[in-house]
Amino acid sequence: MNLKEKYIPDGTRYDNGEKMYARCGRSGILLPRVSLGFWQNFGENAPYERSRAITRCAFDNGITHFDLANNYGPPYGTAEETMGKLMLDDFGPYRDELFISTKAGYDMWPGPYGNWGSRKYLFASLDQSLRRMNLDYVDLFYIHRYDPHTPLEETLQALVDIVRSGKALYVGISRWPLEALKFAYDYLKERDVPPLIYQGRLNLLDREPQAEGILDFCEEKGIGFISFSPLAQGVLTDRYLAGIPEGSRMSRGGTLTGDRLTPQVTDYLARLHEAATRRGETMAGTALAWVLSQRGVTSVLVGASSVEQLKENIKCINSPLMSDGEAEYYRL
Numbered sequence: 001m002n003l004k005e006k007y008i009p010d011g012t013r014y015d016n017g018e019k020m021y022a023r024c025g026r027s028g029i030l031l032p033r034v035s036l037g038f039w040q041n042f043g044e045n046a047p048y049e050r051s052r053a054i055t056r057c058a059f060d061n062g063i064t065h066f067d068l069a070n071n072y073g074p075p076y077g078t079a080e081e082t083m084g085k086l087m088l089d090d091f092g093p094y095r096d097e098l099f100i101s102t103k104a105g106y107d108m109w110p111g112p113y114g115n116w117g118s119r120k121y122l123f124a125s126l127d128q129s130l131r132r133m134n135l136d137y138v139d140l141f142y143i144h145r146y147d148p149h150t151p152l153e154e155t156l157q158a159l160v161d162i163v164r165s166g167k168a169l170y171v172g173i174s175r176w177p178l179e180a181l182k183f184a185y186d187y188l189k190e191r192d193v194p195p196l197i198y199q200g201r202l203n204l205l206d207r208e209p210q211a212e213g214i215l216d217f218c219e220e221k222g223i224g225f226i227s228f229s230p231l232a233q234g235v236l237t238d239r240y241l242a243g244i245p246e247g248s249r250m251s252r253g254g255t256l257t258g259d260r261l262t263p264q265v266t267d268y269l270a271r272l273h274e275a276a277t278r279r280g281e282t283m284a285g286t287a288l289a290w291v292l293s294q295r296g297v298t299s300v301l302v303g304a305s306s307v308e309q310l311k312e313n314i315k316c317i318n319s320p321l322m323s324d325g326e327a328e329y330y331r332l
């Protein structure tokens with residue numbers, strides 16, 4: 001790929017559409033089964049040309065959904081700045097082919113108005129995000145986390161008004177407990193802005209949204225579900241089969257630390273490796289196929305620090321879905 005030349009997307013990018021796209025809940029939106037997240041590999045700390053190559057590869061393969069948040073980087077805000085540069089350099093002509101999300105909810109700027117779920121914070125943050133990304137609107141705006149102190153009505157009304165302002169087309173909920181999600185659904189639906197999607201962590205090592213009943217609720221109400229960290233930040237790949245390699249996310253500390261590799265998890269990874277080999281897949285492929293096989297899941301939201309990783313991860317759309325019985329076999 002010559003990054004100096006004008007970007008011409010692959011003309012075959014929608015050819016595998018039947019396998020690639022799934023309806024997001026009961027909505028008009030089709031999302032790719034594999035979406036690309038900008039959490040860790042697209043900030044100022046990552047070489048721009050690498051981020052650019054990964055993003056081009058995604059779009060060339062039909063990945064139309066890019067997921068961001070105000071605080072992705074590091075440092076905060078810089079993943080959105082990279083997205084903004086990509087819009088100018090490569091993706092401006094393809095804006096209508098893209099589904100771009102961002103979020104607010106975590107600490108973003110100092111003082112009392114740069115965190116949590118107030119109307120003041122959400123409006124100001126989205127304006128900042130749009131400026132950084134060189135966008136007039138986002139397709140999807142999420143409340144990034146549950147705020148136990150702000151009245152839910154205030155946060156939800158801000159989401160409604162953001163949609164009415166045209167700055168976002170849809171709203172989503174990330175990491176809210178079930179009871180709060182139920183309240184949000186009723187509030188938003190009554191105001192004709194039903195939540196499009198719920199974002200939660202679901203992978204072979206962490207099934208909390210299932211256990212809590214979030215997936216069942218989403219399915220019943222026609223809300224899509226997108227799984228973040230479907231590879232448990234890389235643990236469910238061959239990356240950690242023989243310790244902690246240099247340059248890996250775990251070697252950098254931060255959001256993934258070595259204590260994740262307990263003896264139980266290490267044994268589990270060896271078993272997963274064997275099972276994936278029997279399926280003729282990589283561990284990442286099997287781990288992603290497992291998530292996509294769960295009822296109610298619209299998309300897996302993968303991260304990738306290289307084009308090679310992304311290409312490997314995309315293959316999961318061709319994997320046969322697992323029956324409940326087979327999926328159960330992979331329980332830790």
Ligand SMILES: NC(=O)c1ccc[n+]([C@@H]2O[C@H](COP(=O)([O-])OP(=O)(O)OC[C@H]3O[C@@H](n4cnc5c(N)ncnc54)[C@H](OP(=O)(O)O)[C@@H]3O)[C@@H](O)[C@H]2O)c1
Nearest residue numbers: 037038039228229230231232233234237248249302303305
């Ligand atoms: N709503 C929320 O609160 C929330 C929270 C977290 C994430 N998210 C979203 O979810 C997205 C994905 O999260 P995530 O980055 O944790 O996802 P992930 O796909 O579980 O992990 C991605 C990391 O795993 C490694 N990896 C990926 N594919 C690999 C492969 N084929 N072989 C070997 N290693 C591989 C890479 O790490 P190395 O650096 O080791 O190469 C990569 O950066 C984020 O970008 C963000 O959009 C949302």
